[in-house]
Amino acid sequence: MRIGFGLGILLSLAALVAALVSFVWTPADPTAMAIAQRLQPPSAAHWAGTDHFGRDIASMLMVGARTSLAVALLAVGIGMAVGVPLGLLAAARRGGLIDEAVMRMNDLIFAFPSLVIAILITAVFGPSAVNAILAIGIFNIPVFARVTRGGALSLWTLDYIRAARVAGKGMARISLEHILPNIANLLIVQGTIQFSLGILAEAGLSYVGLGAQPPTPSWGRMLAEAQTMVTLAPHVAIFPGLAIVATVLGLNLMGDGLRDALDPRLRRAR
Amino acid sequence: MGPSSLAAEIPGSDMIAYLARRLVSLALSLAAASVAIFAVIEVIPGDPAAFMLGLNASPETVAALRAELGLEGGPVDRYLAWAGGMLTGDFGVSYTYRTPVADLVADRLAVSGPLALLALALAAGLALPVGLLAAARRGRAADVAVMGATQIGISVPNFWFAMLLVLVFAVNWQVLPAGGFPGWQAGAGPALAALILPAVALALPQAAILARVLRSALIETLGQDYIRTARAKGLSRGQALRRHAFRNALIPVLTILGMQFSFLLAGAIIIENVFYLPGLGRLVFQAITQRDLVVVESVVMLLVAAVILVTFLVDLAYAAVDPRLRHRA
Numbered sequence: 001m002r003i004g005f006g007l008g009i010l011l012s013l014a015a016l017v018a019a020l021v022s023f024v025w026t027p028a029d030p031t032a033m034a035i036a037q038r039l040q041p042p043s044a045a046h047w048a049g050t051d052h053f054g055r056d057i058a059s060m061l062m063v064g065a066r067t068s069l070a071v072a073l074l075a076v077g078i079g080m081a082v083g084v085p086l087g088l089l090a091a092a093r094r095g096g097l098i099d100e101a102v103m104r105m106n107d108l109i110f111a112f113p114s115l116v117i118a119i120l121i122t123a124v125f126g127p128s129a130v131n132a133i134l135a136i137g138i139f140n141i142p143v144f145a146r147v148t149r150g151g152a153l154s155l156w157t158l159d160y161i162r163a164a165r166v167a168g169k170g171m172a173r174i175s176l177e178h179i180l181p182n183i184a185n186l187l188i189v190q191g192t193i194q195f196s197l198g199i200l201a202e203a204g205l206s207y208v209g210l211g212a213q214p215p216t217p218s219w220g221r222m223l224a225e226a227q228t229m230v231t232l233a234p235h236v237a238i239f240p241g242l243a244i245v246a247t248v249l250g251l252n253l254m255g256d257g258l259r260d261a262l263d264p265r266l267r268r269a270r
Numbered sequence: 271m272g273p274s275s276l277a278a279e280i281p282g283s284d285m286i287a288y289l290a291r292r293l294v295s296l297a298l299s300l301a302a303a304s305v306a307i308f309a310v311i312e313v314i315p316g317d318p319a320a321f322m323l324g325l326n327a328s329p330e331t332v333a334a335l336r337a338e339l340g341l342e343g344g345p346v347d348r349y350l351a352w353a354g355g356m357l358t359g360d361f362g363v364s365y366t367y368r369t370p371v372a373d374l375v376a377d378r379l380a381v382s383g384p385l386a387l388l389a390l391a392l393a394a395g396l397a398l399p400v401g402l403l404a405a406a407r408r409g410r411a412a413d414v415a416v417m418g419a420t421q422i423g424i425s426v427p428n429f430w431f432a433m434l435l436v437l438v439f440a441v442n443w444q445v446l447p448a449g450g451f452p453g454w455q456a457g458a459g460p461a462l463a464a465l466i467l468p469a470v471a472l473a474l475p476q477a478a479i480l481a482r483v484l485r486s487a488l489i490e491t492l493g494q495d496y497i498r499t500a501r502a503k504g505l506s507r508g509q510a511l512r513r514h515a516f517r518n519a520l521i522p523v524l525t526i527l528g529m530q531f532s533f534l535l536a537g538a539i540i541i542e543n544v545f546y547l548p549g550l551g552r553l554v555f556q557a558i559t560q561r562d563l564v565v566v567e568s569v570v571m572l573l574v575a576a577v578i579l580v581t582f583l584v585d586l587a588y589a590a591v592d593p594r595l596r597h598r599a
Binding site: 004104107108110111112113114115116119121122123124196200207209220223230234237238240241244245253 | 295302303307310424426427430433532536543544555561566573577581
C-alpha cells in the first residue's frame with residue numbers, strides 16, 4: 001500500500017500543480033479558436049490535440065483543473081464549517097434535544113443526493129459554479145457532522161476529558177481544546193474522501209449543464225461537448241476523462257494511505 | 271432489564287414497538303422533506319407563475335397561470351393542497367406537457383425502473399464473486415488485481431465510462447444501440463438491448479464499492495472465533511468462507527446496497543442524458559429548462575421519497591436480522 005500512497009500523492013500534486021501553473025502559463029491560449037486546426041490528434045504542438053473549435057485541449061484541461069479543485073475544495077470547506085461544529089455540539093449534548101435535532105437533520109439531507117439538491121437549486125436560481133459548490137457542500141454537511149459526532153462521542157468518555165470537566169472547563173472549551181485536535185486525523189481522512197467525491201460530483205453536474213457555465217472551462221463540460229464528436233475524434237473525450245480519473249484516483253489513494261498512516265488499528269483489517 | 275423485560279417475554283413484541291417507532295419517523299422524514307422541497311420551489315422564487323413565464327409575460331397571463339396552478343392561497347394552504355394531492359396520487363398537471371404529472375411519471379418509470387433494477391443486479395452479480403475471490407486469496411495476486419481494479423472503478427465517472435462503452439460497442443463493433451429507447455411495445459429484446467450499456471455504465475462504480483465492502487467484511491468475519499471453530503472441526507478455508515463467513519458478511523453489504531440506491535438514482539439521472547433515454551432524469555432536466563416547476567417539484571419529491579423508503583426498508587431488514595438494533599432509537 002506504500003506504492004499506492006506515493007502514487008496518490010504524485011497524482012494529486014500533478015492536478016494541483018497543473019491548476020496553479022495555469023494561472024501564469026499554459027501551452028497555448030485555452031480560449032483561442034482556430035477552426036482550420038479543429039479536432040487535431042495529439043502532436044508536438046498540441047499535446048492532447050484540439051477540440052471542435054481548434055482550441056488546445058491540454059491548456060483547457062489545465063484551466064479546467066482550477067474549476068474542479070476550487071469547487072470540490074470549497075464544498076469540503078462548507079461541509080466542514082457547518083458539519084464539524086454541529087457534530088461537536090451534538091456530541092457534547094449527547095442524547096439531548098440538540099443531538100436529536102442534528103441527527104434528524106442529517107438523515108433528512110442524506111435523502112437528497114447532491115444531484116437532486118443541485119436540481120432544486122438550479123431550478124430556481126439557474127445553473128452556476130457557485131450553485132454547484134452549494135449543492136455539493138450541503139451534501140457534505142451531514143457527512144462531517146456524523147464523523148465528528150462519532151469521533152467526539154468516544155473521546156467524551158475518556159479520563160482526561162473528565163479531568164478537564166472537573167477542572168471547570170465548559171463544554172465549548174473542551175470541544176475546541178481537547179476534542180477537535182484529537183479528531184483532526186479523522187477529519188483529514190474524510191476531507192480527502194469528500195474532496196475526491198466532490199471532483200466526481202462537479203464533473204457530473206457540469207456535464208449535465210448544472211455546473212460552471214461557459215466560458216469557465218470545466219472537465220465535465222468538455223466531456224459534454226465531446227459527446228457528439230467522440231466518433232470523429234475519440235481523443236476529445238478521452239483526455240478530459242483521464243484527467244478526472246487521475247485526480248480522483250490520486251485523492252482516493254492518498255486518503256487510503258493517510259488513513260493507514262494515521263490509524264494503525266485499521267491496517268490489520270485491510 | 272427494566273422496562274424492556276416485559277417486552278422480551280412476548281416474542282416479536284419488541285419488533286412491533288420498533289416498527290411503530292420507525293413508522294413515525296418515516297412519516298416525519300417524508301413530511302420534512304416535502305416542506306423543504308416546497309419551500310425551495312414555491313416560496314423562494316416569490317411568484318412561481320411569474321417565474322415560470324419569464325420576464326416578458328403580461329400581467330394577465332401571469333394572473334391566468336396563477337389561477338390555473340391554484341396559487342391564490344397562502345403558502346400553508348398551497349402546501350397542504352400539494353402534499354394532500356401527492357398522498358392521493360394527484361401530482362398536479364404539467365404546465366408544458368398539459369398532462370397530469372402522474373401519467374408522465376408512470377411513462378418514465380417504465381424506463382428508469384427497469385434500468386435501476388438491471389444496474390443493481392449487475393452490480394451485485396459482479397461484486398459478490400469478485401469480493402469473495404479477493405477475500406479468499408487475500409494478499410495474493412488475485413486480491414491485488416481486484417483491489418487495483420476496484421480502486422480505478424471507484425474513480426471513473428460513470429458518464430465518461432458510458433461514452434467509452436458507446437465508442438466500443440455501438441460505434442466500433444455496432445452490436446448495441448448508442449442511445450434512444452424503442453419503447454416496450456417494440457418487444458422486450460430491443461428494449462433490453464437499449465438498456466444494457468446504460469445499466470453497465472451505472473453498475474460499474476457501484477460494483478467496485480460493493481466488492482470492496484464485501485472483501486473487508488469477509489476478512490473481518492474470517493478472523494472471528496466461530497470461523498476458527500469451523501476450521502478446527504475440519505472445514506477447509508473455502509468451505510468456512512462460503513458456509514459461515516459469507517452469510518455474516520452480507521449484513522454490511524445489504525446496508526451499502528440500500529445506500530447505493532440513492533447514488534443509483536442520481537447516477538441514472540445523468541446516464542439517461544448520455545443515452546437519450548426517456549426516463550425520470552430526462553423529464554426533470556427538460557422541466558428545468560422549460561421552467562416547469564410543477565414537474566420538478568413532484569418528481570424531486572418522488573425521488574426523495576424513494577430514497578427515504580428504501581432506507582426505511584433496509585433498517586427494518588437489519589433489525590429483523592440483528593435484534594440488538596431494535597432497542598436503539
